[in-house]
Amino acid sequence: MKLTEKKINTELKRHNYKLTNQRRAVVVSIVTCQSQFTPALIYEKLHREHPDIGLVTVYRTLGILMDLGLVCELHASGDCPAYTVGTSQHHHHLICNRCGRVVDFTGHRLAELEKRLAKESGFRIDSHVLEFTGLCLPCQKIKC
Amino acid sequence: MKLTEKKINTELKRHNYKLTNQRRAVVVSIVTCQSQFTPALIYEKLHREHPDIGLVTVYRTLGILMDLGLVCELHASGDCPAYTVGTSQHHHHLICNRCGRVVDFTGHRLAELEKRLAKESGFRIDSHVLEFTGLCLPCQKIKC
């Protein structure tokens, strides 16, 4: 389940970040994104209703949200780095190459593979990235 | 098995790219990289012996090698995008967070997962990124 505006604001407060109007606006802007986004996209979207919010503030807010794990970075998509709203549990992404839609998935156990790799390579593994890309159903129907 | 200088040069020729001294030098520079690299790093390394080769040429050569699938892009590492020399078969990466070493691995079948995801989401999946990060054996022994 994608994080909601309320949940994100609560987390910000919990970590002693002030809830400024600008931050609220950035949060609204990202949670209403259907798919992935970039700092520039959020800025552009915001600019219509809040022409006084600067791109720098978008970068700063996004940085905080990343630190708190409330947004995820995407790698396999067209314009890397791109971002997407986080969820409460560990998950991976399925990304549409055409429209940018991001679908979360869970339930795949990489633990087994991780154990094998650690054993064979001697690595102490602490993280991973797993993303699939392709075309979502609606986009498959669009003729080139 | 990592691609060799010879293999890369052959591929360049095969695709009608001219084998200039600059390209040869860039190729030598990347195949002798123990770990991952960035355009700037390759340029710096080259600059000692070939002060006349420009950074632009490094970018251009790297671009060609990417197009031909002879180098791979890394995502999970510190400075994304970073690159590593390719291999002849489909594989994934295990990356050391400290020294940047890249170990290839193969043999994990994501096909099953891919099929399940495609079915559940309706996506037509055509690619994926899978990378693990951690500390390699030598780096684990270095005390902070």
Place this chain on the structure above:
DNA sequence: GTCTAAATGAAAATAATTATCAATTACAAA
């Protein structure tokens, strides 16, 4: 050797991100 399209380097242009700093503001405490 000659020819020609491809490749190069220098410089400028563009894009993305971060740092600086004075002015403003959220919000805790009085």
Place this chain on the structure above:
DNA sequence: TTTGTAATTGATAATTATTTTCATTTAGAC
């Protein structure tokens, strides 16, 4: 409710990464 203060902001400049332009050079086919 007012006040004090540290956090936040926007404007601007600085930095970094990458791409474009274009005149000159060069690999390699003939």
